[in-house]
Amino acid sequence: MEDRIYINEVAPRDGLQNQPVLVSLEGKLALIQSLCAAGVRSIEATSFVSPKAVPQLADAAELFARLDQTHGVAYSALVPNQKGLERAHQAGAREIAVVLSATETMNLRNINMSLTQALTVCQETIGLAKALGKRTKAYLAVAFECPFEGVVDSATVIRLAEALHSAGADEIVIADTIGAAGPTGVRALLTPLLANYGRTALSVHFHDTRGMAVANAWAALECGLRKFDSSVGGLGGCPFAPGAAGNLATEDLVLLAEQSGLVSGIDLVKLLDTVVLAESLVQRPLGGRSYRWLTSGKYKPASMR
Template identity: 45%
Template structure:
């Protein structure tokens, strides 16, 4: 691998969200064994951080009805960091019992999307965070915050950066030491990334900042580059580009893990993963869901993968 480009970090940390954020929108239930097989392939490719599932009502998200079984297959493995999304105290209780390393507590930076996404006001969501924080105290389970629509709302348009800062500060005050800005709507731009990272660094202190981009308008990796230029080293992605928020009109998938790793490796930034193995995992994900996924590197392969001269026709004329 080449040396890291000047001004960029030498290593990046990837959290794979495909098993949760990627699969949750799939209309056909993915059998538990296939979910576990996909995660096993991702582990074999070198990934160690996973948003495995969400402990939500099966009526709300039928795809996640096997959350406890998926966690049981992974619990206790050395070197893995396993998180789960939880919407309320009941979900947190079950997740803690299932052996998660961290609870991911999420709310939107815009009022309207929060109402659509979890049917609660932002204030009610933050009060729920406080209740879950009390529940988790003393269990050894960490709390992580996730701020949805951090770069724009499909119903309100621009989201004021101060709303994002205030929500991040509330998460920090509740003891969350890892906070993710989510581009739920694919409205992030490199300029917005720089603006929000600059603003958040003034209030987050030692808390880790992570970025989660969708590729709805084709600039997901450009937004990663903006984050790297600001020294952000934590990113969330989904194998094959699986996913897309079900509560956002015209939503498309997350940035693809293998596309992200390709960009990082070709820029001299280490990830501890094997790109060829990730491509294989993306192809497995595509077979599991039964439709084409939007990832690009899973189709084209690494930059230096060559082909035989007889694999394409010769031009005539």
Template identity: 50%
Template sequence: MTDRVSIVEVGPRDGLQNEPYTIPTEVKVELIDRLSATGLPVIEATSFVSAPAIPQLADAEDVYSRIERRAGVRYPVLVPNLKGYERARAVGAEEIAVFTAASEAFNQKNINCSIAESMERFKPVVERARADGVRVRGYVSTVLGCPYQGEVPVSEVVRVAEALDQAGCAEISLGDTIGVGTPAKARAVIETVAKSIPVERLAVHFHDTYGQALANIHACIEAGIRTVDSSVAGLGGCPYARGATGNVATEDVVYMLQGLGLDCGVDLKALAQVGDWIAGELGRPRSRTGQAILKRN
């Protein structure tokens, strides 16, 4: 198993999509460009969903067209259906992500369809992407708990992950959408799913509602995970979890990885400066590691 961990920065998409006021396109573009200079290998740039569904990302085409794409950095985008895929491809997107959940109740509330129906929606997307040579990532939400049904059986997580695998997803990100997971449960899910899908093709996506995200990531790394989703300055927050504090902060993850002797190729000071800037732009708190790094320097 490699000692390198790849970070998927989701701040520009997952981190911004629920902000209460419209963020200028210029700020989004600058955020991505600043992140590109920190050594992050993957930055999820935006989502090509309908504007009424997520108004905050209505400028997806404009954002993606204006970012400065750096060699060695991938810029995937989220797409909900074939129309979204075609919009993304029209502006040059070379990698996409599709999404579903392990909870039927969550899927119905979130995208107004069953898990099976969501699979049918993105099946033609994955088929088209594979024909076009476009890499596809699959997201599975609510793998450690649902705000509507509570516990989510691990068997359901496995079933959905296997369906994404069979559909043709190159990588599958398992998400604790409401941040209720604990290390033992997180590791157990990874170890169970890894019996069907190679752990090298799995990623984790933790929210930090109960302050467990770093501990969960550590437990999953011990189980073989080498791809971790995170958001600069901890931007984001699930609208379905009261008091949710958002995604785990990328700065905190990088600091932990460095302490474990795991390479992620990210300049922590440069990242902290980006986190400080975007937190100031949005009126949001800084990450704990970001604050400490900048005070120390």
């Protein structure tokens, strides 16, 4: 039986949210269409946050109105709270994601709530989303290291994951928000979580800040994990901050899967077209760690080897 990985593409939301160049609705739809053409079947499309806080995603409702949710691609929307959920619901989103930072200070700095308050908001939002019949993902941000508190205790993450799971989350996503994880830490945290929730209800979200994202993805695969977030071209991170790097690039993850005998369902050659499109949309060079080689003409699809 083929061994498969499941990729949730996050470029349209996590990738775009901090980009200084405002991408038009048509541009976002073209990006999503290109991702679908490459074989992507799960996409974080946008977020229903305050348009003032994230002007890039102010067109969330218009975007959802234009998505075809009948052709086998799952589109999710990030919602910060019940108000965001209501907007997502009105816009027709079928799958939503909530985010909880794993530390006290990160919650205070980011959303001016204590960890307990933020957890309560997430639990209530998940409960309401489930009542509305939506598939619900819960992100645990800064799950490995917090920029304010340092290394995060895995027991805390395990406890918070259980609180979100108990609230009804269909999937827990462990996020290395600042790209600080190493493969040893990935294994140490994912092993007990996989034992608790299994590979269909657990996912990871890596950033490549320290150049460790591919190694971390491999460590996660080795643990048995099969669901990943990634962003085409590595789009994401803050383009102004020195040292900030983007998300785990989808092309790197697909190549890792191919080199490991795993099926991703994504056509790397077509995905390179998506990188070019994304570059034109954000008006800067993109591309993961393998991009230079992939575009050198030396890559051959598995079917042509």
